[in-house]
Amino acid sequence: MSEAGARGATAPRPGSASPKGRRRRGSPTSVGAWPVAFIGLLMLGVAVFYYWPIVKNIITSFQQTNAFGGDPQFVGLDNYKSLFAEPEIGSAIGNTLLYTLILLIGVPLSVAIASMVELPGLRGKSVYRMIYFLPYLAMPMAVAQVWKVLYNGNFGLINQFLRVVGVDDPPYWIVTPGFAIVAVSVFGLWCSIGFNVIILSSGLKGIPRELYEAASIDGATGVKQFRWVTVPLLTPSIFFLSITTTIGGFQLFDALFAMIGRGNPAEPKTRSLVSLFYRQAFVDSNQGAGAATAIVILLFVAIVTVIQFIGQKKWVNYV
Template identity: 50%
Template sequence: MSLRTVRTPVVSTPDRRRSAGPARTDGWWPWAFVAPLFLGVCVFYLWPILQTVYFSFTKFGVFGGQTWIGAANWARLVQDPDFYRAILNTLIYSAIVLLGIPVAVFLASLINRPGLRFASLYRVLFFLPYIAMPVAISLVWRMMFNGDFGIINYALSLVGIDGPHWLSTPGLALISVSLVGFWGSFGLAILILGAGLKNIPVELYEAAELDGATPWRRFRSVTVPLLSPSVFFVTIITIIGSFQLFDALYAMLGPNNPVMPATQSLVFYFYENGFIRNDKGFAAAIALAILVIIGIVTVIQFRLQKRWVNYD
């Protein structure tokens, strides 16, 4: 009888070092590519913000230098009635400019109709005011709003209406500047909304038409809900741009206009204190206040978007 030797098969254990994959040898190369951008953000964004925070607690001397005065600039800011008037004027301007978004939705829907001839030309014509120099546009509108020889008052005189002095009458001056902002906001909004309209599937319109929906019903039930993300984005950038109102106000009214104290925006209020009165510490507090206000308004918009923005 022969004895057979039973051998247990030996299972080779894989090398864990090999199965773990190749060792990462990236080293410092990723940081080298990120470093220029990070350095630029720190130098041109974070450091100026930190400096502004520090300057808001100081008072600048006539010949330079800063003196630490604590929260005196902030206490003065919250007690200054001009600050609240500037906030109100900026909100009024923003509200009038925001009225252009529904008009831009309507115009974008017309321009993006299938088979429309010269659609690209219409987009260019609407976009030209956005890329033109703001000061040049403001000077043209200043001549049009002139109370003595402006074309607007001339057109009103043809129907028997004696036009007012638009840019030197309290109340009307801010409305005039706001109308220019209303007109100038169409270009970018139409392009963004037009891109949003192209992303809406045509099948939805065809299905709604087969169900007997009228054009207005299709616009209200298909276009508006699916275009709401684009409208939300346009609303965000329009409000942020409106809170930075300065160049049109300065070019149309001028710093010596008697209605300017009652018409100034937040940024003009900052300019007047920082560059005219040379009170840079107080101006730094105004700049931070503008940053905080824009941040609060933007957060409120993002919180409210759940009620009307449809991402489905």
């Protein structure tokens, strides 16, 4: 055999490894055991602490139990029928929706504040961000006590100011039905603006400055740049805040519990859906009714969130 033929028979093909040193490659979909093990542990925790309580709550909503949750008896839709037959369910839904709508007002307000904080050439931006973010870091229950003093009908700072400007008989804010839920909503709005401003400030930093320069060359002033450049490119952050704000609004409880409390004459008219759940499950020890209320809250949040996700296709701009 010729030397060339011998070389051709023994030399490996270009790009191929020898059988002895060749490593087996897994398929593109094969990730190995360790990633699956780590993700599996995480998903196990999520399933135990998140999904199983939801499933258990759904089961409990069709049952009637004793005060300690034992001796369950299947009652079908009776808990849901009793919930919607309660006279205060309408006011609870209305209070929750009103609180959520007032919180949503804070989103465009936060857009304006964040745009002013992120103005080019403004000094002390970090200080302004800290000032707006501090209320979000403070303990809600402690801050609520301060707002209770501000809302006090006799010596509160708000009523003192109203008397100075000529209001002779300002309302007792947190003990008057109708005013109480608005007062709590303003408190929630004040607490949420700091978080909104930080998220929107991050979104503003992601807008290329070249777009503002191009708009300026085309003759767009500051207001037009805000309308046609800032707001459209900030819509992903606005959409995110609208989702989180809506979910937070439907979870209204701690602000009401801290500022209104029990024994307040305005308390029966200012209950939210979560307050109703708390009274049924933990005060009246009716866990089946409380579970049904929790499922209704979950459905409300899910429906509103799905509507928001469907509607965002028409106004959210992803660059």
